[in-house]
Amino acid sequence: MCIGPLAPADARQLARLIRTGTKRTLKTARALREICAGHRIELPGLRVRQGRITLGPVRVEDAARLARVLGAVPPPAARPAPPAGTDAAFVGALLGRVFPEATGGGALSVSVREEAPGLLDLGAIDARTARRLVRALRF
Numbered sequence: 094m095c096i097g098p099l100a101p102a103d104a105r106q107l108a109r110l111i112r113t114g115t116k117r118t119l120k121t122a123r124a125l126r127e128i129c130a131g132h133r134i135e136l137p138g139l140r141v142r143q144g145r146i147t148l149g150p151v152r153v154e155d156a157a158r159l160a161r162v163l164g165a166v167p168p169p170a171a172r173p174a175p176p177a178g179t180d181a182a183f184v185g186a187l188l189g190r191v192f193p194e195a196t197g198g199g200a201l202s203v204s205v206r207e208e209a210p211g212l213l214d215l216g217a218i219d220a221r222t223a224r225r226l227v228r229a230l231r232f
Contacts (some may be wrong), residue, residue, distance in 0.1 A: 114144065118220040122146045125223055128230045134159050136215075146223045148215035150206070153181045156213045160188040163195035163229055181205045185213050196225040 099107065122141050129136050138149015151159075165187050185203040192201040199222030206212045218226070 145217040147217040195229040
């Protein structure tokens with residue numbers, strides 16, 4: 094996108110809008126980090142990039158905890174434990190299914206890391222979806 098010459102008043106208004114949007118996104122990311130910490134969910138890769146909140150790499154255990162807090166039903170205890178790679182794929186699919194239900198429609202891309210089977214990569218969400226996620230995670 095290319096913006097042509099602006100009048101000084103328009104440039105100030107545009108800068109104010111950008112600052113306001115950035116502040117709200119950063120505030121939402123901070124709230125998300127804090128509420129996840131309250132649930133003992135570590136999101137070490139949580140970042141704000143280009144107006145979106147990237148959740149980043151997460152351990153399978155933390156992703157499973159996030160899915161449970163969002164309302165996923167844990168598998169029956171009688172079921173044998175799946176192999177490590179399958180466990181990551183199962184948790185990823187579970188989180189991918191429960192996330193839109195809990196946030197009222199926001200989608201989250203979840204992918205299994207081939208080189209690190211104990212990690213999942215969680216994609217980026219917009220600030221509105223992140224705010225709905227924060228509300229869904231409230232105690």
